[in-house]
Each structure stands twice: as structure tokens, then as C-alpha cells.
Amino acid sequence: xxxxxxxxxxxxxxxxxxxxxxxxxxxxxxxxxxxxxxxxxxxxxxxxxxxxxxxxxxxxxxxxxxxxxxxxxxxxxxxxxxxxxxxxxxxxxxxxxxxxxxxxxxxxxxxxxxxxxxxxxxxxxxxxxxxxxxxxxxxxxxxxxxxxxxxxxxxxxxxxxxxxxxxxxxxxxxxxxxxxxxxxxxxxxxxxxxxxxxxxxxxxxxxxxxxxxxxxxxxxxxxxxxxxxxxxxxxxxxxxxxxxxxxxxxxxxxxxxxxxxxxxxxxxxxxxxxxxxxxxxxxxxxxxxxxxxxxxxxxxxxxxxxxxxxxxxxxxxxxxxxxxxx
Amino acid sequence: xxxxxxxxxxxxxxxxxxxxxxxxxxxxxxxxxxxxxxxxxxxxxxxxxxxxxxxxxxxxxxxxxxxxxxxxxxxxxxxxxxxxxxxxxxxxxxxxxxxxxxxxxxxxxxxxxxxxxxxxxxxxxxxxxxxxxxxxxxxxxxxxxxxxxxxxxxxxxxxxxxxxxxxxxxxxxxxxxxxxxxxxxxxxxxxxxxxxxxxxxxxxxxxxxxxxxxxxxxxxxxxxxxxxxxxxxxxxxxxxxxxxxxxxxxxxxxxxxxxxxxxxxxxxxxxxxxxxxxxxxxxxxxxxxxxxxxxxxxxxxxxxxxxxxxxxxxxxxxxxxxxxxxxxxxxxxxxxxxxxxxxxxxxxxxxxxxxxxxxxxxxxxxxxxxxxxxxxxxxxxxxxxx
Numbered sequence: 001x002x003x004x005x006x007x008x009x010x011x012x013x014x015x016x017x018x019x020x021x022x023x024x025x026x027x028x029x030x031x032x033x034x035x036x037x038x039x040x041x042x043x044x045x046x047x048x049x050x051x052x053x054x055x056x057x058x059x060x061x062x063x064x065x066x067x068x069x070x071x072x073x074x075x076x077x078x079x080x081x082x083x084x085x086x087x088x089x090x091x092x093x094x095x096x097x098x099x100x101x102x103x104x105x106x107x108x109x110x111x112x113x114x115x116x117x118x119x120x121x122x123x124x125x126x127x128x129x130x131x132x133x134x135x136x137x138x139x140x141x142x143x144x145x146x147x148x149x150x151x152x153x154x155x156x157x158x159x160x161x162x163x164x165x166x167x168x169x170x171x172x173x174x175x176x177x178x179x180x181x182x183x184x185x186x187x188x189x190x191x192x193x194x195x196x197x198x199x200x201x202x203x204x205x206x207x208x209x210x211x212x213x214x215x216x217x218x219x220x221x222x223x224x225x226x227x228x229x230x231x232x233x234x235x236x237x238x239x240x241x242x243x244x245x246x247x248x249x250x251x252x253x254x255x256x257x258x259x260x261x262x263x264x265x266x267x268x269x270x271x272x273x274x275x276x277x278x279x280x281x282x283x284x285x286x287x288x289x290x291x292x293x294x295x296x297x298x299x300x301x302x303x304x305x306x307x308x309x310x311x312x313x314x315x316x317x318x319x320x321x322x323x324x325x326x
Numbered sequence: 327x328x329x330x331x332x333x334x335x336x337x338x339x340x341x342x343x344x345x346x347x348x349x350x351x352x353x354x355x356x357x358x359x360x361x362x363x364x365x366x367x368x369x370x371x372x373x374x375x376x377x378x379x380x381x382x383x384x385x386x387x388x389x390x391x392x393x394x395x396x397x398x399x400x401x402x403x404x405x406x407x408x409x410x411x412x413x414x415x416x417x418x419x420x421x422x423x424x425x426x427x428x429x430x431x432x433x434x435x436x437x438x439x440x441x442x443x444x445x446x447x448x449x450x451x452x453x454x455x456x457x458x459x460x461x462x463x464x465x466x467x468x469x470x471x472x473x474x475x476x477x478x479x480x481x482x483x484x485x486x487x488x489x490x491x492x493x494x495x496x497x498x499x500x501x502x503x504x505x506x507x508x509x510x511x512x513x514x515x516x517x518x519x520x521x522x523x524x525x526x527x528x529x530x531x532x533x534x535x536x537x538x539x540x541x542x543x544x545x546x547x548x549x550x551x552x553x554x555x556x557x558x559x560x561x562x563x564x565x566x567x568x569x570x571x572x573x574x575x576x577x578x579x580x581x582x583x584x585x586x587x588x589x590x591x592x593x594x595x596x597x598x599x600x601x602x603x604x605x606x607x608x609x610x611x612x613x614x615x616x617x618x619x620x621x622x623x624x625x626x627x628x629x630x631x632x633x634x635x636x637x638x639x640x641x642x643x644x645x646x647x648x649x650x651x652x653x654x655x656x657x658x659x660x661x662x663x664x665x666x667x668x669x670x671x672x673x674x675x676x677x678x679x680x681x682x683x684x685x686x687x688x689x690x691x692x693x694x695x696x697x698x699x700x701x702x703x704x705x706x707x708x709x710x711x712x
Contacts, residue, residue, distance in 0.1 A: 064555045091553060098549060100545075102545065104547060121553060121555070
């Protein structure tokens with residue numbers, strides 16, 4: 001559907017080396033530090049996820065990278081260009097799509113495309129070609145005259161992505177692009193993101209959906225403005241190497257949580273729905289000790305299973321071990 | 327600055343305006359409605375003043391004086407009062423706005439060539455009207471006294487030649503004949519229309535640009551524009567051009583309406599009118615952009631925009647209150663009100679048919695204002711952070 005037309009114009013240049021370099025990035029608002037000494041690099045064609053809860057500093061990083069905000073400290077380079085020194089040069093190479101799908105609701109689909117193409121300097125046949133391409137990408141062919149505001153959220157989201165890609169940017173920033181969109185549309189949207197990445201476009205996406213994070217090549221986990229972990233999903237799950245994650249079901253899980261949290265041989269205990277996830281050093285010994293401890297309490301467990309940690313386990317583990325700074 | 331980008335914004339603004347009947351209505355319809363309201367409601371002309379006369383003299387001379395008042399066209403005789411009437415009751419009930427009291431000695435004094443005194447009682451509750459009525463009454467009385475003296479001189483001149491005739495000429499007051507140029511009937515609408523144009527254009531121009539930018543802030547599209555490679559200059563021009571042309575169209579509508587409804591004819595050249603309106607509008611639109619850089623919501627933009635454009639354009643521009651009669655401190659503030667200069671030039675072009683040459687200073691001030699607000703708006707828009 002998207003095809004080769006989606007390939008960025010500047011595809012020929014240095015494929016090696018990171019496209020985005022962030023070093024010691026800091027953003028303070030008065031006394032509040034929103035982004036605290038964050039460093040990472042992103043390679044060309046990579047789908048890089050910034051994961052974290054609301055207020056973790058994800059959007060602030062994106063906004064600084066797009067030149068919408070000045071950092072309080074640190075360096076950012078995009079395609080080798082210093083963002084602080086040459087924001088205009090950077091702007092020509094990036095696409096940006098926000099959580100609010102910043103389109104003009106009071107204009108028809110085609111006029112939104114024409115406008116966003118126009119402000120990037122596209123004209124004539126070139127504009128017509130890109131417009132047709134974006135309509136195809138958003139699967140909105142035949143709906144050019146429809147008012148953007150009347151489209152369902154999932155369609156608007158694809159149109160917004162189309163608008164952000166009109167000028168063939170090398171790098172696309174997506175700030176919580178799938179907020180408020182149904183699961184089917186989300187899946188479809190991620191298919192488009194994958195297509196773009198395969199065509200060589202570098203994608204930086206923020207999300208707090210863990211299933212979306214699993215689709216990223218690498219994830220940076222943000223908590224309280226700090227980067228608490230960075231790596232592929234498999235790498236992040238490595239934090240459980242040398243330990244075992246046990247899922248415990250028992251009659252009174254809150255009592256069990258209190259009991260196990262107090263035990264020194266339990267590394268971590270968390271509630272997942274009505275079950276407990278307990279981290280121990282050794283699976284067999286842990287299973288035996290949990291059974292004994294809970295049975296003693298008259299809270300005999302229904303089951304204790306060793307499970308493969310999900311990203312959510314990793315996320316919670318990392319957040320808890322990072323602690324709260326304030 | 328790339329023309330294609332400016333055009334992309336301008337086209338988008340036109341399309342948005344065309345799809346938004348409320349905005350377009352405000353820009354094109356509101357001016358005419360305001361002209362109607364203000365043109366008919368704000369009227370300082372005083373006619374049909376209810377006059378009561380207490381004629382204690384009842385002589386031919388006193389009847390002449392009474393008919394002079396009625397024939398002037400300003401006064402309607404509502405009552406002939408007997409001597410000793412309760413005048414206070416009459417004015418309290420608003421039975422009469424003016425009471426003329428002619429004393430018993432009036433006829434005798436006139437006949438004897440002595441100064442004859444009459445009294446005028448006015449209802450001062452509405453001070454504006456009372457002042458105007460007083461002016462009319464003085465004029466009527468003055469005319470009547472000239473007539474009396476002339477009549478006396480003529481009759482005496484016929485009876486006794488030589489010295490007495492000369493004395494009669496000397497006794498006649500100065501032949502005072504005021505002539506008002508450009509607006510000979512001193513019609514307030516003639517005078518108000520230029521002021522209305524100044525105020526209406528200021529209001530609509532400031533609000534239209536301010537609201538259009540703040541709406542983009544509210545919807546988040548402003549951020550999208552900032553991330554694009556659009557320069558602040560391109561945004562500034564792209565936002566100004568559409569509203570400039572719409573406001574110019576509104577000016578044409580106002581002028582047409584003023585001509586049809588109030589008979590206000592542009593005596594000067596339309597080109598001069600266009601030039602001065604253009605400069606004024608650029609300043610007003612620039613001010614709207616400046617307001618948009620301060621306000622974060624449309625409600626706030628409306629309040630700031632309306633407050634800072636409408637009130638000065640009405641109160642401090644000389645539209646209704648003459649600047650010279652303001653306290654010095656307020657007069658100083660009026661120098662920063664562009665409507666003040668615009669009004670002077672506009673009155674010159676519309677009423678006097680003057681060219682722009684005599685108004686170099688006012689035009690220079692308007693240009694300076696436009697450059698200053700656009701410069702400030704540019705600086706504020708060029709800031710990296712929202």
C-alpha cells in the first residue's frame with residue numbers, strides 16, 4: 001500500500017552511524033526537572049520507543065528534538081546537525097505527529113493535505129503526487145472532500161501520519177500517536193509504521209501501551225525524567241536473568257502480599273489482578289518456601305507457576321528498583 | 327520568505343473563513359450592523375424640543391419673540407403658561423424641556439430701545455441636550471434682537487434724518503453670521519461615520535487575526551506549524567493578507583451603507599482612502615497578532631482584543647469626545663491610539679475632500695504604529711517556545 005514512494009529523498013547519505021544522538025539532555029521548568037540527564041542514540045530505520053507513564057518526560061524529549069523547546073542542558077544532533085544551532089535545517093528533515101492529530105477539522109481531507117504540503121514548499125505535480133500517496137497511505141481515496149472533523153479517530157490518525165510524511169522526512173516523531181484509537185486501527189497504524197521503517201525512515205514513538213512497546217526495535221524506559229533502562233525487549237527482560245518470576249494464586253492475595261513482602265528471601269512481590277508475581281533467586285526453592293509460608297497462614301496457594309516475564313513485569317521491576325527520587 | 331508557503335497559509339485562511347459563517351458574518355455583517363446602530367442611536371442633533379412659554383407681557387413684541395422660537399424649527403410649542411405657573415412641576419414631569427419667560431416690561435423696553443430681558447429655564451438633567459438647546463435659544467434670541475433693532479432703526483430713520491440714523495446703525499449689534507464648512511448642517515452622522523469606520527475596522531481586524539492564531543494554539547495545529555519549516559515571517563504575512571483583504575471589503579460595505587443610509591459621500595479620492603485604510607489595517611492586524619501571542623484561549627483573546635482595540639478607538643480617538651477637552655495625562659495616551667490619526671485623515675478625505683498631503687504627520691504616526699506592532703508580533707512569534 002505504501003510502496004517505494006515512501007522512501008525518503010535523502011536515502012543515499014551515510015547509512016552508518018546514528019541518525020539521532022542525545023547526550024546529557026536536561027530540561028528544567030523552574031524547580032521541576034522534567035528531563036534529567038538523558039542520553040541515547042537511534043540508528044537509521046530503527047523504530048525507537050520512549051516508554052513511560054504520564055509526566056515521565058517522554059513528550060518533553062520529543063518536543064526538544066523537534067525544536068519546539070530549548071533544552072536546559074545537553075546536546076542533540078539529528079542527522080549530524082546540532083538541533084540547537086540549526087533548528088531550521090533539522091525541521092526540513094523531520095516529520096511530527098502529536099497525540100491530538102493536529103489537523104484542521106473544519107477543512108476537507110484534501111485541503112489539509114494541500115496545506116501541509118504547501119507549508120513544506122511542495123507545489124504542482126510534486127504536491128499532487130505526494131497528496132495521492134498520502135491518501136493511499138491513509139486509505140482515504142474517494143474521501144477527499146469529506147470534512148476532516150467528521151472522520152473516525154483511526155482515519156484521522158492515518159491522515160495525520162500522511163500529513164507528517166508528505167515532505168518525505170528521514171525521521172518521524174510520533175508523540176502518543178494511538179491515544180483514543182480502537183485496537184484494530186492501532187494495529188493498522190503500526191503496520192504503517194513498520195512499512196516506513198523498512199523503507200529507511202527512522203521512527204521515534206512515545207507510548208504507554210506496553211503492547212506497542214513490544215513492536216519497537218528498542219525501548220527507552222522513562223521514569224521521573226530519567227532513563228531507567230534502554231535496549232531491545234529481549235535485553236530488557238534480561239534483568240530477570242539469574243532469578244525466577246513466579247505467579248502465585250491463593251485465597252487471600254492481599255494477606256499473602258503483606259506476608260511475602262516482609263520475607264527477606266523474596267526479592268520482589270507485586271499484585272497482578274488477583275494474582276501475585278513474586279521474584280525469587282531460585283525457582284524451586286522459592287516455590288517450596290512460598291507454599292510453606294502461605295499454608296502456615298491458612299492461605300494455602302492454589303498454584304505457583306514459573307512464568308516468562310512480560311514487559312509489564314520488566315517495567316514494574318525497573319520502576320520499583322529505580323525508586324522515587326522525590 | 328517563500329511565496330508558495332505564504333500562499334498556502336493564506337489560501338487555508340480563506341477556506342476556513344469561507345466555511346465559518348460566524349467569522350465571515352462578524353467580519354462583513356457586523357460592521358454594517360454597528361453602523362446602523364451607532365448611526366441612528368448616537369445622534370447629537372436636537373430637534374423638537376418641548377417649549378413652554380410664560381408670556382406675562384402679551385404684547386406684539388413678545389408674540390414676535392415666541393413665533394421666532396417656534397419658526398426656528400428646533401422648538402415645538404407645547405404650552406402657553408399663565409403667569410405664576412408652577413415651573414418646577416412642569417419640568418419634573420418632563421412636560422417641557424425648555425421654558426421661555428417673557429416679563430411684563432418686555433414690550434415697553436423694546437419700544438424704548440432699552441435692553442429687554444427674557445428668561446430661559448432649561449431641564450439640565452440631560453446636560454448634553456441642555457447645552458445644545460441653550461445654544462439654539464441664544465441663536466434664536468440673537469436673531470430676534472437683530473430684527474428688533476433693525477426694525478427700530480428703520481422706523482426712526484424714517485422719522486428723523488441725519489444723526490439719529492447713524493445712531494441706529496451704531497446700536498445694531500455686529501452682524502454675526504456663522505458658517506460651518508464641510509458639514510454645513512452640523513449633522514452628527516456626517517461626523518460620526520469616519521469615526522465609526524475607524525472603530526469598526528479596528529475591532530474586526532484585531533479580533534479576526536487574534537482569534538485565528540489563538541484557535542490554532544488551542545487546537546494544537548500551531549505546534550504543527552512550528553515544527554514545519556515555516557518561518558515566522560511567512561506565518562505573519564500568510565495570516566495578515568486574507569484578513570486585510572476581508573477588512574478592505576468590509577470598508578467598502580461600510581462606505582456603501584453610509585452613503586445609502588446617511589448620505590455620506592466621499593469627497594476626496596478613493597485612492598487616498600484606500601492608502602490610509604490599508605496602513606491603518608496593517609497596524610490593526612499586526613496588533614491582533616500581538617494579542618494572539620499573549621492570549622492562550624479564544625475567550626482571552628476576545629477579551630484582550632476587544633478591550634484594547636474597541637475602547638480606545640471609541641473613547642480616546644476623538645470619535646465621540648474631543649481630544650482637546652481631555653485631561654493632559656489622557657491626551658498623552660491618545661498618541662498611542664492609531665484610530666486618533668486615522669480619524670483625522672479619514673474626516674479630511676471623506677468630509678473635506680482633502681488629499682493626503684496635509685496629513686503627513688498623522689500618516690507617519692500610523693506607519694510607525696504598524697511597523698512597531700508588526701515588529702513586536704514578529705519577535706513574539708519567532709520565539710522558539712510556545
